[in-house]
Amino acid sequence: MKTKNSFDYELVRVEGGSFAPGNITDKEVEGDSKKNPNRTLNLDSFSIGKYPVTQRLWVEVMENNPSSNKGEDLPVENVNWKDVQIFIEKFNRLTGKKYRLPTEAEWEFAAKGGNMTEGFKYSGSNKAEDVAWFNHNSKGKTNPIGTKNPNELGIFDMSGNVWEWCNDWYDEFYFQICESNNPTGPSHGTYKVARGGGWHGMADDCMVSRRDFSNPDYRDEALGFRLAHT
Numbered sequence: 211m212k213t214k215n216s217f218d219y220e221l222v223r224v225e226g227g228s229f230a231p232g233n234i235t236d237k238e239v240e241g242d243s244k245k246n247p248n249r250t251l252n253l254d255s256f257s258i259g260k261y262p263v264t265q266r267l268w269v270e271v272m273e274n275n276p277s278s279n280k281g282e283d284l285p286v287e288n289v290n291w292k293d294v295q296i297f298i299e300k301f302n303r304l305t306g307k308k309y310r311l312p313t314e315a316e317w318e319f320a321a322k323g324g325n326m327t328e329g330f331k332y333s334g335s336n337k338a339e340d341v342a343w344f345n346h347n348s349k350g351k352t353n354p355i356g357t358k359n360p361n362e363l364g365i366f367d368m369s370g371n372v373w374e375w376c377n378d379w380y381d382e383f384y385f386q387i388c389e390s391n392n393p394t395g396p397s398h399g400t401y402k403v404a405r406g407g408g409w410h411g412m413a414d415d416c417m418v419s420r421r422d423f424s425n426p427d428y429r430d431e432a433l434g435f436r437l438a439h440t
Contacts, residue, residue, distance in 0.1 A: 217270060217301070221257040221259060222258055223255065225324060227252075227324060228250050228252045230248075230251075231315065231318055251319075251390055251391075252391045253315060256316055256440050261356055261436065262372055263297075265282055265283075266283065267286075271304065281354065284353070284354060285352055285367070285434040287430065287432060287434045288429045289434060290427050292426050293429075308439065309437040310440075312377065313376060313377055314377075314405065315392070315393050317368075318419075320365060321406065330418070331417055332416055332418060333406075333418050334359055334360055338369065341358045341359050341361065342370025342407065343367075343371045345410055348370075351409060352432070358371075368406055369406060370406065373404040373422065374405055374406045375435040378396070379396040379397075379398060380399055380423035381396045382421075401425055402425075410432050
């Protein structure tokens with residue numbers, strides 16, 4: 211456990227590579243063009259949080275805790291996209307680094323295991339119970355980070371526990387029309403992308419192919435984030 215003001219945040223390096231967004235092998239979504247755009251995207255290397263941002267780190271940086279379910283090792287939640295931008299600006303100023311939210315493409319590539327992917331339905335397994343906290347097993351609350359199995363890259367909680375904000379504006383057809391190299395999302399929009407599923411949702415919400423979105427002002431007790439770094 212780190213001391214106060216250590217600002218510890220562990221990253222996992224994700225080597226650049228190519229992947230197909232969506233899930234063309236899952237029968238439930240097969241044929242859905244929004245989830246199966248039949249495209250290959252290419253990403254440069256980047257780093258992403260090993261865990262979602264915890265309440266401990268949020269409190270050290272922001273000196274408040276908006277979370278409904280309190281606990282230092284629980285993911286911070288009840289933060290909207292705009293709150294997260296304020297956190298990132300302050301965190302970068304305190305650390306001298308350049309953290310940011312992941313793009314949606316980076317998030318999905320990392321969740322799928324990057325170049326080490328085994329094609330799982332969830333982030334690290336075909337069984338949600340192995341890797342995710344969701345309505346079947348969460349006992350109606352968030353759970354401590356890193357207590358389920360990691361995915362192929364050693365990243366935890368990319369399925370379940372809390373939905374995670376991405377940097378992108380949401381467009382349901384974006385992966386059909388986006389640039390193939392390092393897509394960063396539409397230039398404008400109404401909603402921001404959220405991925406990964408949460409503790410009060412169904413297992414299907416935790417699939418690595420599942421896309422969702424929320425208003426940038428929206429807060430929820432199952433909505434948090436993790437950071438990325440180029």
